[in-house]
Amino acid sequence: MSALxxxxxxxxxILLLICTSTHVHQLFPAILDKNKDGLLGIFWKCARIGERLSPYISLCCVAMAVSIFFGN
Structure with a gap:
């Protein structure tokens, strides 16, 4: 079954995309900062979401891990 x-x-x-984009932006900020527009701008926007909403994103990651561990 597809993720869609x-x-x-x-x-x-979506959570993995946000977490990965935020991590890449912390390591190499110039890569995402020069691509704010266009198709690669999605990664920049996900990095911003991860930076600004990091407590909520981490809670969502924990909740997702618990739900996967206990099988729905």
């Missing part, structure tokens, strides 16, 4: 048709998998993909 399973809501929990879609949320997992």
């Amino acid at each position: 048709f399973n809501f929990q998998s879609l949320l997992l993909v």
Whole structure:
């Protein structure tokens, strides 16, 4: 089943995208800062979400891990 048709998998993909973009932006800020527009701007926006909402994102990651561990 594709992640587009399973809501929990879609949320997992979005959380992983936000966390990965934030981590890459902390390591190499110039890569994402020069690509604020266009298709690569999605990663810059995800990095901003991860930086500004980091407590909520981390709580969502913990909740997703618990739900996957206990099997829905």
